[in-house]
């Protein structure tokens with residue numbers, strides 16, 4: 573395990589605000605022909621069309637609060653939870669907000685900026701997924717101009733263009749690496765070409781600020797998911813912080829649709845011990861949260 577008191581500094585400079593303006597232009601253009609993520613819907617969100625994520629031109633959110641449960645070196649973090657996502661994980665804790673993004677509160681940027689509490693050490697953009705809400709996140713940053721590090725907490729299914737427009741703006745990339753093979757990604761999240769896309773994106777950002785790779789340990793998925801992921805991270809992103817999350821809860825539709833699936837259970841203490849051994853054996857810089 574590693575020291576939990578890592579230092580993360582915000583990149584506040586004139587350069588950041590120039591980058592925000594460039595990214596706002598990019599995101600505004602994308603809303604006319606949306607390729608913000610690898611679903612590549614090509615819809616005109618300004619014109620009222622909806623793609624796979626179901627998010628229109630105006631973002632919505634379901635919570636905005638100072639959260640003490642993020643990675644220790646990022647907490648407390650002012651977390652904004654946007655609706656809508658380009659994945660469909662059957663165990664998602666935010667399932668309702670993912671499949672019905674229109675049911676969230678309209679993301680009024682002034683209200684969200686006013687909620688930026690001085691006790692927060694960082695600001696985290698979460699979902700659903702932030703990438704499908706890029707435009708309003710950038711508007712928030714431009715208005716609030718936070719003097720603390722900005723964290724992009726994402727499934728990493730964005731296009732390279734989306735990620736590259738965050739360079740110089742985002743200080744910490746918190747990337748999910750959920751599935752160690754495409755069959756599990758298809759079966760559990762209806763997400764094609766998963767490993768290739770996530771690995772490409774991790775390589776793209778690994779030298780851009782602090783990289784945290786998050787893996788939610790799933791029951792029965794150590795050999796097929798954690799093991800190949802840990803090997804890949806060791807070989808390709810050895811300086812990244814690997815955040816092992818052991819508190820899997822079968823949220824969402826899994827208990828309704830697959831009542832006999834191992835995914836309806838919890839991760840056993842034996843599996844947690846074995847996962848820790850894998851992280852140690854691979855020599856990862858890892859942290860654990862239950």
Ligand code: SF4
Pocket residue numbers: 606607608609610611612613614615622623624625626627657658703704
């Ligand atoms: S952000 Fe939404 S509309 Fe745009 S490509 Fe992704 S899923 Fe489709």
